[in-house]
Amino acid sequence: MFKVHNFSAGPGILPADVLKQASNACVNFENLNLSLLEISHRSKNYENVMDEARSIIKDLFEVGEDYEVIYLGGGASLQFAMVPYNLLSENGTAAYLNTGVWSTKAIKEAKIIGNTNVIASSEDKNFNYIPKDYSIPSDADYLHITSNNTIFGTQIKKFPKSPIPLVCDMSSDIFSRSINANDFTLIYAGAQKNMGPAGCTMVMVKKEALGKTGRKMLSMLDYQVHIKGGSMYNTPPVFPIYVTLLTLKWLKQNGGISWIEKINQQKSNVLYNEIDRNSLFHGTTSTDDRSQMNVCFLLNKPELEVEFDKLWKDANISGIKGHRDVGGYRASLYNALPIESVNVLVEVMKYFENKFT
């Protein structure tokens, strides 16, 4: 059977079984003889999907009743605004760690809403490392960090011990490794990398953090409104949430985060080892901060680009062209990518080296 090795940075690869189930639900959802796309979100069958989609997040993160989970439309970019709108008080300050394009965008939106303090940034080196030497102001309303930087291929390996509420954009590495979710006040993630398709965003938040800004709030931007409505204050993005649930069930049924963490370590080790070994490539980031999700690398001889591109395309590899801000190549190794695909890429890199050195 024809097989594409899908290294897309996002929307990214999803498990084949999930795609098959999603396909079936489009024509006959749970034997209702109706498509999931044409039934009420208030139907019993879909209410079950929503309940399960919310509870599985808490299962996987191992958090208790003090957290709420909601699904929203609008993408993680909308959360760049909603986080300060819900957590930054009128006269308060929000602390931000700037580790890339998405952090920078989050900071831009927060500035429209209130005061910000960028406590550290790696912009000086085109975001090729994670700042570590910074202090967290104890009087700020929260600290916002980005756990993984899709574009630059860096990842926070050790989360800061924060004296203030810790908020994290985990869009590109959620559920890829063990973390202590209880250390976070708010975690959000666009679904389209490790969780599901484009079109929904998950927000998990500690209830106690909400309702404190004194701001009169627009309903759709108010986490408390969505919590109260069980993510059905208005019609939710029905199908994206369903496919997200399928993907998370796939993860859980196969062994959960401890299972996928080992595979993700293995996948990234295999690829980084080859980048380090192969005389025709080098990595773009500080070794300590290398992302297990997005592996960025450059050709040592840029004039060989056409030749290398032909080789990986011939091997049915897809989606490894680097982002324009970094250039070169980026192989995204999200949860659903099998190690076999990484092995194929490594074989191509070895063959390329043999042929051109």
Add this chain to the structure above:
Amino acid sequence: MFKVHNFSAGPGILPADVLKQASNACVNFENLNLSLLEISHRSKNYENVMDEARSIIKDLFEVGEDYEVIYLGGGASLQFAMVPYNLLSENGTAAYLNTGVWSTKAIKEAKIIGNTNVIASSEDKNFNYIPKDYSIPSDADYLHITSNNTIFGTQIKKFPKSPIPLVCDMSSDIFSRSINANDFTLIYAGAQKNMGPAGCTMVMVKKEALGKTGRKMLSMLDYQVHIKGGSMYNTPPVFPIYVTLLTLKWLKQNGGISWIEKINQQKSNVLYNEIDRNSLFHGTTSTDDRSQMNVCFLLNKPELEVEFDKLWKDANISGIKGHRDVGGYRASLYNALPIESVNVLVEVMKYFENKFT
């Protein structure tokens, strides 16, 4: 073959061909051997989808270069906030016509952003008619109306001649009948009734109306940001937009709005005629304002509810229970509902009358 007659108020029925194509795209999109759910929204194939999804709106509405079309997440409820955020100046006033639950919600959000003037309301009679005797303040920034009221089953038959920009929530009757779209400054609609599945909202706006409020704007709430990004400022709701495009192509290929308008008239005539004729039912709304999309009716003998419910369920009719604010029954006759389904419902009503009178 088993056939469900799907009268759901929304998410509502979609054409069977569209559902089949959507199902296929989940496993193999345009013969890429990749699912639409796992490819980049920046891929050529998807950029074509987005371009076409935007241009088909302008085709169907017969508008020119002075309009822009964008697709957003968040549902029409987010537009209740975005419309005043983008069009209501700091010291201006926005005029609203209040014809139901959704209008009321739109007004609530506008009040958080600025000054509002509700120029007429049908709340006095539980929104069972459309106010007609009102004057439009020529100094307001815009007039907001709701073309069809899903919950109460009323519809504006003749749009007001407005001296100020006319903004319309067309979520539940867009593309169901001929209108002069050039009379409107902004039209928005959640996809999940007449256009596609839940998860995306279409906004068509006259460019000249934007950028005038003086408000410093959050990026995700700024129409101009999304226009500039071609609806890809951030990752869009990929699949909902694709299915919306398929549904609009189905409409266009079958004859467009003039074709569906005749069918919709026929469907609603058949059902309203039966409600008026049948001694066991009566309609809930002012006859002049009856919606062609959502037909609300009550039993004259509420004690026969169990018997009627059994009959329509046995006929494989689905989704006709009325909204809790009105009670009784609501049959939604969206574009994709075939006249055959209406005929089955009418047969059930006739049989019910014969049996119980």
